Amino acid sequence: MMNREYLLEDFRDDHPQGATPLRRSILIGTMLGDSHVKKGRGSVKVEQKERDYAQWLFDQLNPFCTHGGVKRTSRLHRQTGVESFAYRFYTRSHFRSLRTIFYDDHATPPRKRVPREIEPYFDEVALAVFIMDDGYKASQTDGALALTLDGYDRLSEGPLLQAMLWNRFQLEPSVQMNGRSRSGRSQWKLYFGADQYDRLHRLISPTISQVPVMATKKLSIVRQAP
Structure with missing residues (x-):
């Protein structure tokens, strides 16, 4: 079994530059919130309704992010027909450790969890x-x-x-x-x-x-x- 607390200590899989305590804190906060890591990819999907907040997150996490930047997306609700908008960006595939920490992949279906190991951070x-x-x-x-x-x-x-x-x-x-x-x-x-x-x-x-x-x-x- 992987030591999830150790994964948090050095939280980006390939030990790169840019893995600062501030960025770890931001990732922990948004992983507790709305962000997701797709199983097997290690890319964090960040999606927010407020453009300025999405841009702030992108700027803070910029060394980890793809070159596409923040994109406006739309979604049509099937039942109401109402169109909603959000602002989204992705990190590069460096965060398989966050999937291990924040998800119970043994559950059916897999679900997000609050990991005890984040408390020191x-x-x-x-x-x-x-x-x-x-x-x-x-x-x-x-x-x-x-x-x-x-x-x-x-x-x-x-x-x-x-x-x-x-x-x-x-x-x-x-x-x-x-x-x-x-x-x-x-x-x-x-x-x-x-x-x-x-x-x-x-x-x-x-x-x-x-x-x-x-x-x-x-x-x-x-x-x-x-």
């Missing part, structure tokens, strides 16, 4: 990128923020993320229901209440403020640190 940048991917401002309460857990198991991975957030940042989000999918499956979220907002904001704002559209969208209420 789950820093403020990784948290900020995870929130830019899957977080949103909870409208019902000023200063609250939620982070969707779609695709993750509530009973195992919800508590694992809670433990990592406490161990790393002394944050205590609750796991709450977040509606149902089109298929009727229950969906869940991590909820950061207003009492934790100031601390969360101090941790993630240095990264999120680099993408103004995401700072407005994710952290619409900005409080001054004491």
Whole structure:
């Protein structure tokens, strides 16, 4: 069995230049969020609805990326006929180790997971990128923020993320229901209440403020640190 913690220590398969701790943090954050690694290829697919955020990710990960750059894509919903747009790019095929770390390929079907081994590397940048991917401002309460857990198991991975957030940042989000999918499956979220907002904001704002559209969208209420 491969040592997944060792793979994270030197996370690009061919030990290249450019594999910095900052880029590792960004990859961890977006792999927890919306990005995917295709089995057998080792290429990370990054797709976002916000062009500026997709471009920021591309610029940060540029040494790893293909020459095609960020491309606008469209998709037509089969049932509603509504066309949606996103911005996508791919890395080169250097990240088979991330497939090993972030996926359970023995499950049927294979599924994404929250790996315990990321905890030592789950820093403020990784948290900020995870929130830019899957977080949103909870409208019902000023200063609250939620982070969707779609695709993750509530009973195992919800508590694992809670433990990592406490161990790393002394944050205590609750796991709450977040509606149902089109298929009727229950969906869940991590909820950061207003009492934790100031601390969360101090941790993630240095990264999120680099993408103004995401700072407005994710952290619409900005409080001054004491």
